[in-house]
Amino acid sequence: MRFATRLALFATAIALPAAIPISAALGVDNPVRADLTDKDLARVRAVTEPTTDFSKPEKFETMQAGAATSTKLVNRDSFSHVSANQTFAGEDQFKLGNALFRKLWVSAPSSTEASDGLGPLYNARSCQACHLKDGRGHPPAPGETASSMFLRLSVPPKTEEERAKLASREFTRIPEPTYGGQLQNFAVSGLEPEGRMVIEYEEKPVTLGDGTVVNLRHPTYSVADLGYGAMAEDVMLSPRVAPPMIGLGLVEQIEPADILALADPNDADGDGISGKPSMAREPETGELVLGRFGWKATTPSIKVQSAEAFAGDIGISTPLVTDAFGECSIAQTVCRDAPSGVQERLGEVEAPDPILDLVTFYSRNLAVPARRDVGDETVLRGKEMFYSAGCASCHTPKFVTSRDAPDKAQAFQLIWPYSDFLLHDMGEGLADNRPVGDASGREWRTQPLWGIGLTETVNGHTLFLHDGRARNLTEAILWHGGEAEASRDAYAAMDKADREALQAFLESL
Ligand code: HEC
Numbered sequence: 001m002r003f004a005t006r007l008a009l010f011a012t013a014i015a016l017p018a019a020i021p022i023s024a025a026l027g028v029d030n031p032v033r034a035d036l037t038d039k040d041l042a043r044v045r046a047v048t049e050p051t052t053d054f055s056k057p058e059k060f061e062t063m064q065a066g067a068a069t070s071t072k073l074v075n076r077d078s079f080s081h082v083s084a085n086q087t088f089a090g091e092d093q094f095k096l097g098n099a100l101f102r103k104l105w106v107s108a109p110s111s112t113e114a115s116d117g118l119g120p121l122y123n124a125r126s127c128q129a130c131h132l133k134d135g136r137g138h139p140p141a142p143g144e145t146a147s148s149m150f151l152r153l154s155v156p157p158k159t160e161e162e163r164a165k166l167a168s169r170e171f172t173r174i175p176e177p178t179y180g181g182q183l184q185n186f187a188v189s190g191l192e193p194e195g196r197m198v199i200e201y202e203e204k205p206v207t208l209g210d211g212t213v214v215n216l217r218h219p220t221y222s223v224a225d226l227g228y229g230a231m232a233e234d235v236m237l238s239p240r241v242a243p244p245m246i247g248l249g250l251v252e253q254i255e256p257a258d259i260l261a262l263a264d265p266n267d268a269d270g271d272g273i274s275g276k277p278s279m280a281r282e283p284e285t286g287e288l289v290l291g292r293f294g295w296k297a298t299t300p301s302i303k304v305q306s307a308e309a310f311a312g313d314i315g316i317s318t319p320l321v322t323d324a325f326g327e328c329s330i331a332q333t334v335c336r337d338a339p340s341g342v343q344e345r346l347g348e349v350e351a352p353d354p355i356l357d358l359v360t361f362y363s364r365n366l367a368v369p370a371r372r373d374v375g376d377e378t379v380l381r382g383k384e385m386f387y388s389a390g391c392a393s394c395h396t397p398k399f400v401t402s403r404d405a406p407d408k409a410q411a412f413q414l415i416w417p418y419s420d421f422l423l424h425d426m427g428e429g430l431a432d433n434r435p436v437g438d439a440s441g442r443e444w445r446t447q448p449l450w451g452i453g454l455t456e457t458v459n460g461h462t463l464f465l466h467d468g469r470a471r472n473l474t475e476a477i478l479w480h481g482g483e484a485e486a487s488r489d490a491y492a493a494m495d496k497a498d499r500e501a502l503q504a505f506l507e508s509l
């Protein structure tokens with residue numbers, strides 16, 4: 001358990017030395033799916049082949065999450081429905097998980113039974129407070145305290161021991177000595193919050209091929225009102241907004257072989273796009289597996305991500321991350337001594353079983369809404385633009401999930417997430433210059449695009465990218481650099497009608 005605690009808090013993903021081939025690390029020389037017969041494998045390959053016909057929609061394209069797709073009416077609740085193919089028993093579990101996802105944790109000791117243990121340091125009091133309407137968070141408005149976005153923190157290794165821990169893959173990064181791996185901007189009463197995230201934006205114009213001028217806001221991040229003394233001078237900051245919660249259980253059931261087959265870390269095919277898998281430690285087994293969750297793919301599973309969120313974001317211990325004081329460092333003694341919410345008759349942690357499992361089940365089963373307007377002429381034209389501009393080189397349209405998925409609702413579904421779940425160098429503009437695990441300071445995981453067209457409907461805004469800097473889809477595309485430079489340039493060179501068609505395609509997802 002101590003091993004699990006340390007790993008989950010400080011080192012879910014571990015840097016893989018360049019000398020070890022990824023496939024060898026996974027124990028597969030030639031990544032081929034083991035869950036299928038040769039005949040099924042051939043069928044899967046045929047159906048996931050990128051299309052070349054843009055005259056009509058593809059078969060099953062509307063149901064972008066297979067049989068799990070929600071066909072309910074489009075409205076503010078569009079990201080909150082259960083996988084359409086879940087059983088009745090599954091729906092009941094989903095409802096229990098939903099209640100826990102929305103639950104507001106309070107500080108200990110409280111009069112409410114089994115609801116306390118908040119913090120002592122925290123970023124929000126519930127999962128839902130960040131994953132608003134099961135959708136995405138946003139940067140704070142001027143003068144507001146950030147609530148659905150936070151800063152990750154770390155420092156470069158300095159001692160031999162630290163370097164060894166990074167090299168031996170025990171740590172993904174070295175936490176800031178006092179403030180840890182994340183800036184918590186709230187604390188229970190009587191304690192100081194760690195500090196405040198400050199964002200400053202500078203507008204810079206970009207001119208497109210047809211003379212249209214678009215302003216991009218360039219953010220700069222810093223911290224103010226530090227509650228526990230100075231931060232290390234070489235601290236590295238990485239801003240993150242809460243991503244949408246839909247379709248995650250299906251993403252978890254994509255066979256690693258299918259993702260690894262897309263990797264081209266040395267750009268052997270010379271298309272300017274490499275794509276690197278992020279390898280992460282599974283804390284329960286200690287094994288090195290494919291990371292797929294989080295903006296840098298440092299987390300191997302939904303369960304681990306949820307346990308880390310309970311600990312780091314809300315300050316609640318679970319069987320996977322057992323420290324009741326959440327993310328208080330050794331230097332923050334007052335905070336470590338604060339009362340915890342552990343109730344011995346319920347177990348050793350603040351959120352004992354089955355809380356983590358129910359929240360994990362919920363997080364696996366939020367349905368992706370069906371696509372709209374797949375046969376619309378402009379949408380089809382936009383789809384063609386998406387392919388011709390090279391967007392699909394990273395935003396991989398289709399996968400068929402594992403036949404061996406433990407829950408049949410996620411098994412053998414044709415899904416359209418529009419991501420390869422690999423890391424890409426996205427250039428200086430998007431860089432956070434904070435390496436973590438296998439991801440360099442310029443690398444990000446391709447963000448899935450399914451559901452993106454309903455962001456405004458569900459969340460009331462169109463703020464995109466890992467830190468919400470883009471104010472609409474156009475800005476999000478224009479921020480693409482590095483490996484995506486050619487794609488971005490192809491977009492900038494399109495005429496207005498083609499850009500609008502591409503936008504209509506994205507809005508239909
Ligand atoms: C303070 C805001 C905040 C709270 C509270 C929060 N999250 Fe998150 N969540 C995030 C951010 C930010 C990320 C992206 C993390 C990263 O890139 O490292 C994330 C990522 C995730 C992911 C991975 C999604 C993906 O597309 O990869 C899951 C699953 C998740 N959170 C579940 C939960 C659960 C369950 C809870 C409650 C126990 C929770 N979160 C509470 C902000 C939050």
Ligand code: HEC
Pocket residue numbers: 273386389390391392393394395424426430444445446447448449452463464465466467473476477480483484487488491506
């Ligand atoms: C080299 C790989 C690559 C290519 C090519 C690429 N993207 Fe992306 N895309 C990414 C990554 C990585 C992110 C996440 C970046 C971030 O958040 O900082 C992203 C993010 C996005 C987002 C924002 C998603 C969100 O939820 O915030 C949109 C929209 C998008 N891409 C559209 C496109 C379009 C349209 C094209 C083609 C013109 C394209 N991308 C080409 C890798 C790529």
